[in-house]
Amino acid sequence: MTIAGIMIPEQVLMVVGLLIFGLMILVIASGISRRRRAALRAHLGFDGEVVYADAGRHTKSFVSDTYGIVAKPDFVLKLDGGVMAVVEYKSRVNGRLYDSDIAQVKATVIAARETYDVTKAYVIAGETRHEINVNKTSAALYRDIETLAKHARAASAGEIVEVYAAHPSLCRGCAVRASCKKPG
Incomplete structure (x- = not known):
């Protein structure tokens, strides 16, 4: 040409x-x-990129064989500066953070660390963003949730686990209140 x-x-x-x-x-x-x-x-209030998002039952789970934890966070983000963060989103409007949210995030961080170097974790409840301290080893995080993890494994195996709410006011909204042996 x-x-x-x-x-x-x-x-x-x-x-x-x-x-x-x-x-x-x-x-x-x-x-x-x-x-x-x-x-x-706009939606989550973070600067960075989504590297993982739970898109339903066909989305990959993270597995920690060491601690026997399988988890699917709502999001794993790579924040500006390269920091990896797990985000759990709760649709409740009151913005309240529950102990179960903290335990869930810690378990999720342990499992996600098998793939990503996660150093931050957040729970977004309604309009409120809670940062959860995960600035420790996975072994230390597991010690924080070990009893709950054992209860979860027992319940998954079909055992009845009698664990009661830490505060009676939580009983009002509990799904098993009618059959509970210790209603608040």
């Missing part, structure tokens, strides 16, 4: 075409990434 009186081989034109195509893809991907980051900021 001749351009402005200069003969240009087809291979050069193909390479230039591929470079232009690659540049267009990069520009499009950059725009998508900016929109995803903006959505993350």
Whole structure:
């Protein structure tokens, strides 16, 4: 092919075409990434990118064979600065943080650390964002939740586990209040 009186081989034109195509893809991907980051900021209040999102029953679970924990966080984020964080989203509107939320996040961090170097964890309840201290080893996190993890394994195996609410006011909203041996 001749351009402005200069003969240009087809291979050069193909390479230039591929470079232009690659540049267009990069520009499009950059725009998508900016929109995803903006959505993350708008919906969850974080700057960074989603590296994992629980999209239902076909989404991969994280497994810690060491501690016998299987978990699926709502999100794993790579925050600006490279910090990896687990986020659990609770749809309750009162913004309240429960001990079970903290235990869930700690278990999730233990399992997610098999894949990601998670150093931060959050529970978003309604409009309130709670940061959970996970700045310790997985062994130390497991010690925090060990009794609850054993109860969960027993319940999964079909055993009846009699664990009572730490505070009687929690009984009012409990799903098993009618059959509980110790109603508050």
